[in-house]
Amino acid sequence: MSLKQTLKKAKQIERQLDKQTESGAQHSLGAVKPRNYLALDPPVKKRRYS
Known part of the structure; x- marks a missing residue:
C-alpha cells in the first residue's frame, strides 16, 4: 500500500x-476520532520504515 x-x-x-x-453514533467510537491512521494499520507502518 x-x-x-x-x-x-x-x-x-x-x-x-x-x-x-x-x-x-459517536458513542460507539467513544466520541474520539482517531487521527493517527498509521496506528490503525500497523502493516503500513512496518512497510514504510523497513
Whole structure:
C-alpha cells in the first residue's frame, strides 16, 4: 500500500467517522476520532520504515 493509497483510505475513514458522528453514533467510537491512521494499520507502518 503506497502512501497515496494510505492517505486516500484515511480520507475515507474520516468521512465515515464524520457521518457516524452526524448520525449520533459517536458513542460507539467513544466520541474520539482517531487521527493517527498509521496506528490503525500497523502493516503500513512496518512497510514504510523497513
